[in-house]
Amino acid sequence: MPFVLATCKHDCSQTTRLPLKPGDTVNRYLLLLLLFPALTALALDIDLAAKVAPGKWALAYQRTGEFKPLHIKHHEAGTSYTCIGGDPRAKIVAWIQSKDCVVHSERMDEKVYRMDGECRLKWWQGESIPVSVELRPETSKTFTLDIHTNGNSLLGFTEHTQAALQGPCDTLESQLKPLPRQPVL
Incomplete structure (x- = not known):
């Protein structure tokens, strides 16, 4: 055919x-x-600069990884800080990639920035699992970021992040510092 x-x-x-x-x-x-x-x-052409202000951001996250056949779940929560400069899209993609994720496609649907790709989990060293990422700017000073698996019958992963602008970046160095690449969870 x-x-x-x-x-x-x-x-x-x-x-x-x-x-x-x-x-x-x-x-x-x-x-x-x-x-x-x-x-x-x-x-x-995806320009998040009008939707995400530059500055120091607090990223409060809640992650859950699941091995579905045995109903085993691993939870993790915390807060990380990052400086977002003039190109928020590039910084957000770099942050996603620092989680040992690969972004295959991205698009802006009305008010939601969407990415599709795959991530590796540090407690499962097998193949990457497909994920979807949604960034929803609420105001120029807040946004949510959700990552979740797509139809994997063996592994599940979700991460919900609330981001809030804290103020100006501490130093120019914080904008230039590369993020270490680590598997999620």
């Missing part, structure tokens, strides 16, 4: 179908070349 790419025109009531045969690598490469710059451009 050939792969079909449907493209939407104006009101999406009409679509153009481009048949791609499974063995046709030229079409796959052309499709990739056409779509990759568009996806990259969409990610670069």
